[in-house]
Structure formats: C-alpha cells, structure tokens
Amino acid sequence: MTNGVALLNPYLKVLVQNQLLNVEIEADLISVLVSEDVAVPGMFELRLVTWDLVKQEMTWVDDKVFDIGNEVEIQMGYEQELKTIMVGEITGLEPEYTQETTPVLVVRGHDLRHRLLRGTQTKSFLKVKDSEIASQIARTRGLTAKVTDSQVKLDYILQHNQTDWEFLNQRAKRIGYEVAVEGKTLYFRPHANTQDKVLTLTYSENIQEFLPRLSTLSQVQELTVKGWSPQQKKEVLGKAGIGKEGGTMGGKVSGTKAVKKAFGNANQTIVNQPISSQAEADRMALGQFQEIAIAYITGEGSCQGNPHIRAGQVIEVLGLGKRFSGLYYIMTTEHYYSREQGYQTSFTVRRNAT
Structure with a gap:
C-alpha cells in the first residue's frame, strides 16, 4: 500500500454471475460486509433498499439477480487499487419489513x-495422506485443490457421518493445518505465519486501534502425542518442543521459551486421538505444538479499509514498543463498505514470540 492510497476515495464493485450490478441496483445498495476466517467459511452481506418510492412496490426482493446459488464477486479498495475480497455464492435472503423504515433486502x-457443509458422509479412505483426502473432497465439490503435502500415509481413515467440512477440518486440526479458500481454490496447508509480510501498519499513522493480549496460560514447553500402533503392537510417542515453534515471526524470544524462564517446564500429553504409526504421531505433535505456540499473543485491530489485509496473511505492526511490535498472522478480517461511513477494515491476529 502506498501513502497516496489513503487520499483516494473508497471504491466498490459487486459482480453477480460475472456481471456488474446494474445502475438501479447499485443506487439502492446501502452497505457491503465481507467476513473472512481461516477456521470457518467466510461470509458476505449485501444490504439494499428494495422499494420503488414512485411505483410504491417491491423491487429487488424478487429479482433473479439475487437467486439462491448465484455467484457473487466482491471487490473493494480504491480507484487505483481494487482487489477481489471474496468470491462466494448466495445462500440466503432476509428481507426486513418494518413500518418505521423503507423495506430492505439483506x-x-x-x-x-x-x-463442504452440505450433507453428511460415511466413507473410508485406505493408504492415503490427509493432503490427498483434501484433494479428493475438493474435486467432488467442484473446487480446485492446492495442498501442502502432509507426508504421512495413513492405513485407514473413516469419515463417520460427518459433513465434508467437519471431517476435513478435523483432519487439519490434528496436524496443525488449516482449510482455506481463495475464489474457487481450496487450500489445505499449515498456518502460513512464516511467509513474508504483505504490508506494514504503524500505530498513530495508519492504524486506528490495536489491542494485543499476551497470555502465558496455554504455553507448554513440550507436547507429546501417545498412541498404540496395531501393526507394530507397541506404544508410539510423538514429541515436539522448544525450537519447533515454526520461527519467531521477527521476534527474539518465543512464548514457550519465555514461559519456561518465568515459570519452569510445563508439558502436555494427548492420549485421546487414534494413531497408527510413529510418523503420524510425530506429525501430530509438531502441528499441535505449533498451534499452541502461535496463540501466545492474540489481538484485534482496525484501520482505514485496506484490501491487502486478508485472513491467512502476515502483516507487520509497528509503533507498539519493542515487546508487541512485529509480525502477526491474520486469523479473521471484516471489510465493511457503506456510502455513509466509507471503507473500514478490522482484523484479529496471532503471534508466537516477542
């Protein structure tokens, strides 16, 4: 983002079925909200007046433009910097009829x-990796898969009366992965908190509010996954600890190290998840240890609308003192545009070090 962007007028484009809204609908558009989350499906909301004052009749509530299932692309930003924030599909309509105000269609x-939330499945997967399962599910749902190899081949996995989302999200959490989507591409990957920053925000310059919270309570120095291998007929132990946090995101001391120095060792053992091999135990221990580590610092912030702030990206926040300035991984975002209030962005973040 350049400094000049802040001086430009907010800009919005909404396309339905690859067509821009016509001028009449656009004139009645009150606001647009886009919410992203690395942990759950993202959502959008369009609010528009659905009343013709001259003809005294309803307008867009019955228009085919807003038929269920229509594809919607929402672009936000500024005249010289417009980016697609979400590609989604219409899943619900909520008209608001009150005598106090003009009818509104949400x-x-x-x-x-x-x-992936539609319908439950019961099926088994043999001799397959979690990343391969993600690719299979993506294809059956009409999505392109882009997966990070989870490396461990599993003998047998059962999807037991679960939605594809419940099942795939469960598989991801076991190994510290996330299930994300960009347009029509589904990603199955580790948290991308080691990637390069997409922008820098500085307190008192281009960030309106930032509220970080450092908490030591969840931090452990070693995580052990314990299970039983039916093939080898013996106990298997997977371990991950200090030094395996997945980098320090530009900080000097990870939360796990800082907590050990202040309070001594604290370990955690997971015994309630099925494990078939040593490799699976090691992968689970590493993924879940890193999941704990990145929750050392959490926070939320807000700023003038910025289309580069997206869930699953890394940003740098400066001007907060040495302890809290640095890189943060974005977990959720909200992009809100209205004619009255302009364009605003809010977000939540995590970090594993100071």
Whole structure:
C-alpha cells in the first residue's frame, strides 16, 4: 500500500454471475460486509433498499439477480487499487419489513467452503495422506485443490457421518493445518505465519486501534502425542518442543521459551486421538505444538479499509514498543463498505514470540 492510497476515495464493485450490478441496483445498495476466517467459511452481506418510492412496490426482493446459488464477486479498495475480497455464492435472503423504515433486502452468502457443509458422509479412505483426502473432497465439490503435502500415509481413515467440512477440518486440526479458500481454490496447508509480510501498519499513522493480549496460560514447553500402533503392537510417542515453534515471526524470544524462564517446564500429553504409526504421531505433535505456540499473543485491530489485509496473511505492526511490535498472522478480517461511513477494515491476529 502506498501513502497516496489513503487520499483516494473508497471504491466498490459487486459482480453477480460475472456481471456488474446494474445502475438501479447499485443506487439502492446501502452497505457491503465481507467476513473472512481461516477456521470457518467466510461470509458476505449485501444490504439494499428494495422499494420503488414512485411505483410504491417491491423491487429487488424478487429479482433473479439475487437467486439462491448465484455467484457473487466482491471487490473493494480504491480507484487505483481494487482487489477481489471474496468470491462466494448466495445462500440466503432476509428481507426486513418494518413500518418505521423503507423495506430492505439483506442478501447473504458464503465462500465456497459452504459446499463442504452440505450433507453428511460415511466413507473410508485406505493408504492415503490427509493432503490427498483434501484433494479428493475438493474435486467432488467442484473446487480446485492446492495442498501442502502432509507426508504421512495413513492405513485407514473413516469419515463417520460427518459433513465434508467437519471431517476435513478435523483432519487439519490434528496436524496443525488449516482449510482455506481463495475464489474457487481450496487450500489445505499449515498456518502460513512464516511467509513474508504483505504490508506494514504503524500505530498513530495508519492504524486506528490495536489491542494485543499476551497470555502465558496455554504455553507448554513440550507436547507429546501417545498412541498404540496395531501393526507394530507397541506404544508410539510423538514429541515436539522448544525450537519447533515454526520461527519467531521477527521476534527474539518465543512464548514457550519465555514461559519456561518465568515459570519452569510445563508439558502436555494427548492420549485421546487414534494413531497408527510413529510418523503420524510425530506429525501430530509438531502441528499441535505449533498451534499452541502461535496463540501466545492474540489481538484485534482496525484501520482505514485496506484490501491487502486478508485472513491467512502476515502483516507487520509497528509503533507498539519493542515487546508487541512485529509480525502477526491474520486469523479473521471484516471489510465493511457503506456510502455513509466509507471503507473500514478490522482484523484479529496471532503471534508466537516477542
């Protein structure tokens, strides 16, 4: 983002079925909200007046433009910097009829992860990796898969009367992965908190509010996954600890190290998840240890609308003192545009070090 962007007028484009809204609908558009989350399907909300004052009749509430299932692309930003924030599908309509105000139509939709929520499945997977399962599920739901190899081949996995979303999200959490979507591409990957920053925000310059929280309570120095291998007929132990946090995000001391120095060792053992091999135990221990580590610092912030702030990206926040300035991984975002209030962005973040 350049400094000049802040001086430009907010800009919005909404496309339905690859067509821009016509001028009449656009004139009645009150506001647009897009919510992203690395943990659950993202959502969008369009609010528009649905009343013709001259003809005294309803307008867009019955228009085919807002038929269920229509694809919606929302672009936000500024005249010289407009980016697609979400591609989703209309999943609900909520008209608001009150005598005090003009009728309003609320159009709701979700990113394409919502397809994974439809219907439960019971099926088995043999001799396959979690990343391969993600690719299979993506294809059956009409999505392109882009997966990070989870490396461990599993003998037998059962999806037991679960939605594809419940099942795939469960598999991801076991190994510290996330299930994300960008347009029509589904990602199955580790948290991308080691990637390069996409922008820098500085307190008192281009960030309106930032509220970080450092908490030591969840931090452990070693995580052990304990299970039983039916093939080898013996106990298997997977371990991960200090030094395996997944980098320090530009900080000097990880939360796990800082907590050990202040309070001594604290270990955690997981015994309630099925494990079939040593490799699976090691992968689970590493993923879940890193999941704990990145929760050392959490926070939320807000700023003038910025289309580069997206869930699953890394940003740098400066001007907070040495302890809290640095890189943060974005977990959720909200992009809100209205004619009255302009364009605003809010977000939540995590960090594993200071």
